[in-house]
Amino acid sequence: MxxxxxxxxxxxxxxxxxxxxxxxxxxxxxxxxxxxxxxxxxxxxxxxxxxxxxxxxxxxxxxxxxxxxxxxxxxxxxxxxxxxxxxxxxxxxxxxxxxxxxxxxxxxxxxxxxxxxxxxxxxxxxxxxxxxxxxxxxxxxxxxxxxxxxxxQSEVLLEELDIKIILLLANGIKTKNLSKYIPLSESGIEKRKYRIKRLLDINGGDEELIQKARALGYI
The missing domain is CATH 3.40.50.2300 (Response regulator)
Structure with missing residues (x-):
């Protein structure tokens, strides 16, 4: 058959x-x-x-x-x-x-x-x-x-809003202007960025954040 x-x-x-x-x-x-x-x-x-x-x-x-x-x-x-x-x-x-x-x-x-x-x-x-x-x-x-x-598996999971912040930064948008694109105040965005950097074990600035996110496949 x-x-x-x-x-x-x-x-x-x-x-x-x-x-x-x-x-x-x-x-x-x-x-x-x-x-x-x-x-x-x-x-x-x-x-x-x-x-x-x-x-x-x-x-x-x-x-x-x-x-x-x-x-x-x-x-x-x-x-x-x-x-x-x-x-x-x-x-x-x-x-x-x-x-x-x-x-x-x-x-x-x-x-x-x-x-x-x-x-x-x-x-x-x-x-x-x-x-x-x-x-x-x-x-x-x-x-x-x-x-x-x-x-x-590494217990590093970013939320959709976190990834959007990183993408905007990677596209050259300054932190002070992010509130035009996402529903958070400037202080709320700063707190969010601090949380993201802590999750990704980053001590540097936005460029290091972008590079780490890219290396992990987020962007």
Whole structure:
């Protein structure tokens, strides 16, 4: 009997799903490929339950997809958790444009995906490598995700507002002018900068802060 690789792709952009299909088709896999598409939480839910008896080998899920509130499914993360419940042997690759600490942290903690890719990190070649690694039983995290994991392990996690301050400084905005771009007073910004420097173990000025943040992958 010819082995079939069952792949599920969920994304609300048809062209993205076509791209995933093309990538899997180009991989050197033994057997045939069956690629199933869904465009939102509702169609994803229906597809997953139709395939209970023929579970997917790997699922590629976008984080931001239209909701299915009747089943309390609001994101790709919720769909991933559903897959973990219905077909626990299925490998999961999460795709996202988010770099928010809470979003990435929640996915890593609750879903524990075999692959986690920030779309802005990857070319087609890198996506091919990521999908191949997961199919071979390995984990694959793109640059943004790997950087987050490293910072989390070192217990150095900056909030989104902290990163925005650093980015503004890196773009040449002076501290006295930061309040034009973020909802904090100048004294509040100074306190925030002091906190950031303490977290990153920095004793110098803004330039050292920018260099350290860049080295850690925040910017």
């Amino acid at each position: 010819v082995k079939i690789l069952h792949v599920l792709g969920i994304d609300d952009h048809a062209v993205v799903l076509e791209g995933y299909h093309s990538i899997f088709s180009s991989l050197d896999i033994s057997g045939k490929l069956k690629f199933t598409k869904a465009h939102d939480c509702r169609s994803g839910y229906e597809v997953i339950h139709r395939h209970k008896d023929t579970p997917f080998d790997i699922a590629v899920l976008d984080y931001s997809i239209p909701h299915f509130p009747e089943r309390q499914l609001y994101s790709g993360e919720d769909m991933a958790l559903l897959i973990r419940e219905v077909m626990p042997s299925c490998k999961i690759v999460m795709m996202t444009m988010h770099n928010k600490v809470d979003v990435m942290g929640s996915i890593l903690e609750k879903v524990k995906p075999e692959g986690f890719i920030n779309k802005s990190d990857c070319s087609t070649i890198e996506l091919m490598e990521g999908f191949r690694e997961v199919l071979e039983g390995n984990s694959y995290f793109s640059k943004t995700v790997a950087g987050f994991v490293a910072r989390k």
